[in-house]
Amino acid sequence: MxxxxxGPTPPVVHRxxxxxxxxxxxxxxxxxxxxxxxxxxxxxxxxxxxxxxxxxxxxxxxxxxxxxxxxxxxALEQHQERALGRLNDVLRGRSGPASERLRLVLRRAFGGEDPARRDVLTLLQGIAHEAPGVYRRWLANGPVKGWRLVASLIAEGVAAGEFRSNADAEVAARVVITGLLGQIIYQQYADTVPALRIGNDRLIDSTLEFLLAALRPVEALPRRQPRTPGHRKQGGGS
Amino acid sequence: MxxxxxGPTPPVVHRxxxxxxxxxxxxxxxxxxxxxxxxxxxxxxxxxxxxxxxxxxxxxxxxxxxxxxxxxxxALEQHQERALGRLNDVLRGRSGPASERLRLVLRRAFGGEDPARRDVLTLLQGIAHEAPGVYRRWLANGPVKGWRLVASLIAEGVAAGEFRSNADAEVAARVVITGLLGQIIYQQYADTVPALRIGNDRLIDSTLEFLLAALRPVEALPRRQPRTPGHRKQGGGS
Amino acid sequence: MxxxxxGPTPPVVHRxxxxxxxxxxxxxxxxxxxxxxxxxxxxxxxxxxxxxxxxxxxxxxxxxxxxxxxxxxxALEQHQERALGRLNDVLRGRSGPASERLRLVLRRAFGGEDPARRDVLTLLQGIAHEAPGVYRRWLANGPVKGWRLVASLIAEGVAAGEFRSNADAEVAARVVITGLLGQIIYQQYADTVPALRIGNDRLIDSTLEFLLAALRPVEALPRRQPRTPGHRKQGGGS
Amino acid sequence: MxxxxxGPTPPVVHRxxxxxxxxxxxxxxxxxxxxxxxxxxxxxxxxxxxxxxxxxxxxxxxxxxxxxxxxxxxALEQHQERALGRLNDVLRGRSGPASERLRLVLRRAFGGEDPARRDVLTLLQGIAHEAPGVYRRWLANGPVKGWRLVASLIAEGVAAGEFRSNADAEVAARVVITGLLGQIIYQQYADTVPALRIGNDRLIDSTLEFLLAALRPVEALPRRQPRTPGHRKQGGGS
DNA sequence: GATGAATGAGACTTCATTCAT
DNA sequence: TATGAATGAAGTCTCATTCAT
Missing domain, CATH: 1.10.10.60 (Homeodomain-like)
Incomplete structure (x- = not known):
């Protein structure tokens, strides 16, 4: 190749x-x-x-x-700065329920089908071997910050009693962030592999629903014993 | 191996x-x-x-x-065939609760820190632009099949009354599979970006816990109104 | 290339x-x-x-x-031996007028549109740089012998009073042989360059007619003074 | 040059x-x-x-x-353009007898032993299989144009009563042009195959003599019956 | 600043030839 | 004899980078 x-003729947009x-x-x-x-x-x-x-x-x-x-x-730094800037703006001064702020964050970060963003993510996943330093930098400033933010919002929700306290918020945050990133990347191939296609709104909303459902406090969450409670951050509640 | x-640049040894x-x-x-x-x-x-x-x-x-x-x-085909073979084996004849089979599947697919598997995943995420055909093939036979399997196990759990019926199982399956794949890839950089590190067992167990928590049937699922219920697969429960 | x-799939005939x-x-x-x-x-x-x-x-x-x-x-030797054998056969025991034997020779050598022969000639013209020794060998045993034969037939015709004696028989023989070879080769491209096409019979017959006309004895061949008579083989007549 | x-293997000189x-x-x-x-x-x-x-x-x-x-x-285009240019120049404004213009043309095209030209012709005959498109192009713009020019000069001579009208001018032109090309190419091997050698002047002059002799008008051109008169351009006059 | 001609290390691919079986 | 796996020299083409203008 x-x-x-x-494509044979680059789909690059000429400015x-x-x-x-x-x-x-x-x-x-x-x-x-x-x-x-x-x-x-x-x-x-x-x-x-x-x-x-x-x-x-x-x-x-x-x-x-x-x-x-x-x-x-x-180029990626500039891109990331802008993206982070936008993300920080959205939470500035907000103080609603954690669930609401989670929604805002996910929407801001992943909402709106944006081919340019998707292509940048594809670019990034391709440079792990070509420019590992750049890749690591992006990991540290992008996904890591993303799931930290999510984890901290979950923590706030826990503190406010909005969420149960015995979930592994960090893993949840990691999987959700990483999963959404991947799904967005895959959309690039939805034309030729239709099984990949999923609407952006559905993706985000269902993911959020699923996250909140997992975090909802339970009067009795009886049966499900955490299998390896050792690595939970907060010790299991009663 | x-x-x-x-090595960095293998000298051509005369055999x-x-x-x-x-x-x-x-x-x-x-x-x-x-x-x-x-x-x-x-x-x-x-x-x-x-x-x-x-x-x-x-x-x-x-x-x-x-x-x-x-x-x-x-090379990737051979790798994938083997991996799929192993995955199919694990479910052959199993008939326990869906949650148990989900655990088996995730463990089989992602358990055991395996640098070779991790590197192959990194390789794959890098060929989107170099060999798009191969990449698409992998998507269709790997992740897609993975989340279909998870979604079908969830559906079985729903049918058995083990899980609630109004969750978007497909999105849950997608995000979980994709998220785990990504997290595993990231572990490659855990040495230089410690924030990336997460234990493989914790990753899988917590993800599973979180998935099952999200799916647990609720007597009363009170506050959380699905925002855009239109794209739920099954209309709201009870 | x-x-x-x-062509994409070789037009080689499988035996x-x-x-x-x-x-x-x-x-x-x-x-x-x-x-x-x-x-x-x-x-x-x-x-x-x-x-x-x-x-x-x-x-x-x-x-x-x-x-x-x-x-x-x-391979070329074998091919050439066969061809020479056929050519020698045709004259064995013949004793008609030189013109008739010329006709036989040209017909035998070049008559009958034969793609295989044409392709061999094309092959030969292509090996001047690839296998110069083979090429030279072919020259010496093919074209050179060909025009020697023609020249000797002309000489016989001259001796018999059938042809005029003051023509440069060797050059005539060379040009005719070489010209026919070339034209035959070119027919390979007649499909894409129609201007190249010429019927094999017409090619041979007209060439022969033209050769004989050039050689016909003249009562008075007045005006045309040989410009550089020095290199005539036989001194100019009358 | x-x-x-x-040279045989030019060492790469650092400029x-x-x-x-x-x-x-x-x-x-x-x-x-x-x-x-x-x-x-x-x-x-x-x-x-x-x-x-x-x-x-x-x-x-x-x-x-x-x-x-x-x-x-x-490279070949440039070469051919130049050659064609020179050839066109030689006839510009000329109006002598056709025989004279034929001489000018052949001299211009083939006169003067020129190793470079000879080598280019050898190159060309070698690319039939390597670059068929280029080869065809050369055929159409070189030999074909050459024999067309010769044929048209013959036609003028016929019209002027200088030549007989019942010769197959096209075949004559084809064979002469192709034969001269071939002979020139062969001179490259005259050193090792002495039988190939022929002086350039003799080649051209004798060919011309032979062509004109073949075309000279005849009071009585009695015996030679065109075998397949059907493909004569002008029907044979009595 | 900007240009674009020129460099040269690299990497893929081809295929005549060898040789263990 | 015959096979076909393996070799390795050779050649085309790419493109990041340099630098005279």
Whole structure:
């Protein structure tokens, strides 16, 4: 499989081109890079394609970035910063029930079918071997922060009596975050593997329903003995 | 890891010349290929490394496989067949409660920290752009089948009155399967990003606990109104 | 252009296969080789294809021939011997007018549209760089002998007063032989370059007519002074 | 032969680094390519040799040409354009007798022993299987145009009463053009196969003499009955 | 800053040839 | 004799990176 794999002619969206504002150049390049990388994968993308997408030539890229990997790193950093910013905004000043804030967070993070976000996630899952440092960085700042946030919201719900206290909130948070990420990535192949398709709203809402159901406090949650209670964070309640 | 060692750059060792083992060769090659691909990634692996790992020279690879991609495809097919075989075995003739069979399945599929399996999963998530066909195939035969199995076990539990009937079993199954896969992949980076680390037993047990908790039948399921009940599979219970 | 150039699936004619008469093996191989070489060209043909065409495997070829080039050499030798044999037969015991024997010769050598012969000629013209020794050998035993024969027939006609004596018989013979060879080769491309097509009968008959017209004795051949009479073989007449 | 030397195996000489001559480069490459291809054959030539002959490295070739075949195609196109240009020039404004213009044309096209031209012809006859498209193109623009031109000059001579009208001018033109091409190619082997040698002047002059003799009008061209008169262009006059 | 020509290390793939069986 | 697994030299093409202009 020689060059691109997404399609014979790259589905990359071409932007206006050549608006000479030198101070914005690096940002334009980062946007272009993320677009092309996400569309074709890191290895399949030639620097020349990124340059063309940004309306400059190959050499110019090297004025701003030392090499291809730095371009990737910075492009993803910029992307992640924006995403985190948006995510933080949504909780600023909120104080409703934990369940409501969970909903807000999941919606903000995963709601709205966004092919660009999906492609970036696919890009990321592909760089584990190509640019492990970048991948790790993303793990630490993306998924990890994501499930920490979820876990802390669960903890707040537990504190408020909204949720039962004997669930493994961290694992729940991990699985939910990771599962949603994966499902979103898979949607890219829903055309050719229809069994993969699932509506974004259903995905999020049902996941949330399922999370809240798992966390709902029980007067009597009798039978289910935690099998290996040792690794629960909070010791099992009565 | 029997023969080679998948070192950083395996020096081509001159073997004593031609050792004929024509019948086993293809399998040895497939095993070697999976090992090296999983360790370094598809693109980062030179055919010569695979050959060396199998104790032959690169030309021999082309005796059995038409090109690098076919080698990947076949190596993954063989891997998947074995894995599916093991998974099917575990349920053969079982008839306990659904919850018990769910436990068996998850344990069989994800239990036991197995670096080889983890690396294969990492390999797979990296080929979305390099060999999309192979990737899609894996999706269809791996994760999709996985969550279908889980969903069907849930359905059995529902039928048996063991689980509530108004949960979105499919989404639950998807998220759980995908989430576990992702978490397992992430463990590869647990050394350098400690926040990623989670014990395999805890991961599985807590996930199961959380799944069963979410599915437990409720006398009164009071507050939580399903927000968009339209996409529930079974209309609201009682 | 990777492998074959004649067509995606080789137009090689498959013969009966595996008639175990070991003493004929080499001849079968030579026939098969000529067939495949002629169909695809020398370089484009893998020894394995030749072997398959002959119903044996690669290794067997090396029992009879030291390498690919010898196979080519011998295959062409065998072909040429047969062709020369046929050509010699046609003149054996003939004693009519030279013009009639010229006709017989040209008919025998070039008559009857024969794709196999045409392909062999194309093969030959392609090996000038691949196997120059073989090519030279063919030149010396094929075209050179051909035009010598024609020149000697012309000389006989001159001696018999049938032809004029002041023509450059050798050049005429060379050009006619070479020209016919070339035209026959070109017919291979008549499908895609229609301007190349010419009927085999017309080609031969008109060439002969034209040759005889050029050689006819003239009462007065007045104006045309041989421009550079120095290189005529026989000094200019009258 | 300006730059390189087309030796048996040109050692890659390290040049003083990058000499920019962007405008001329493609032409230099084309010239170098034609030189090396003609000297060694298409298949026997490594792209690296062409590059070295042009004073660059192999990568540079891919800057201008997509692959080896395109390089061949373009090199031959350039060669043919030039040759056609020269040929057209020679007839511009000429109006002498047809015989004189035939002489001019043959001289222009085939006169002057030119090893480079001879090698290009040898190259061409070798690519029938390697690059059939290129070969066909050459046939259509070279030989075919050549014999059309000759045939049209003959037709003019016929119209002017200079030549007889009942000859098959097209076949005559085909055989003469093709025969001369072949003879020129063969001269390459005149050293090792002396029987092949023929002086260029003699070849052309005698061929012309022979052509004109065949075409000279006859008061009585009695005996020779065209065997298959059906394919004569103009029906034979009495 | 920007260009784009040029470099050159790499990697895939082909296939004539060898040789243990 | 015959097989066909294995070798390994060779060649095409790619593309990140450099650097003269």
């Amino acid at each position: 020689p060059r691109g794999t997404v 206006p081109r050549r608006q000479r504002r030198p101070d914005e150049r690096p940002f334009e390049l980062l946007d272009a890079a993320l677009r092309v990388f996400a569309a074709r994968g890191y290895r399949n993308t030639r620097l020349e394609e990124v340059a063309a997408e940004a309306g400059v030539t190959k050499g110019a890229v090297y004025h701003y970035f030392s090499d291809k990997e730095e371009l990737l790193l910075r | 029997p023969r080679g060692t998948v 004593p010349r031609r050792q004929r083992r024509p019948d086993e060769r293809p399998f040895e090659l497939l095993d070697a290929a999976l090992r090296v691909f999983a360790a370094r990634g598809y693109r980062n692996t030179r055919l010569e490394e695979v050959a060396a790992e199998a104790g032959v020279t690169k030309g021999a690879v082309y005796h059995y496989f038409s090109d690098k991609e076919e080698l990947l495809l076949r | 990777p492998r074959g150039t004649v 009966p296969r595996r008639q175990r008469r070991p003493d004929e093996r080499p001849f079968e191989l030579l026939d098969a080789a000529l067939r495949v070489f002629a169909a695809r060209g020398y370089r484009n043909t893998r020894l394995e294809e030749v072997a398959a065409e002959a119903g044996v495997t690669k290794g067997a070829v090396y029992h009879y021939f030291s390498d690919k080039e010898e196979l080519l050499l011998r | 300006p730059r390189g030397t087309v 003083p680094r990058r000499q920019r001559r962007p405008d001329e480069r493609p032409f230099e490459l084309l010239d170098a390519a034609l030189r090396v291809f003609a000297a060694r054959g298409y298949r026997n030539t490594r792209l690296e040799e062409v590059a070295a002959e042009a004073g660059v490295t192999k990568g540079a070739v891919y800057h201008y040409f997509s692959d080896k075949e395109e390089l061949l195609l373009r």
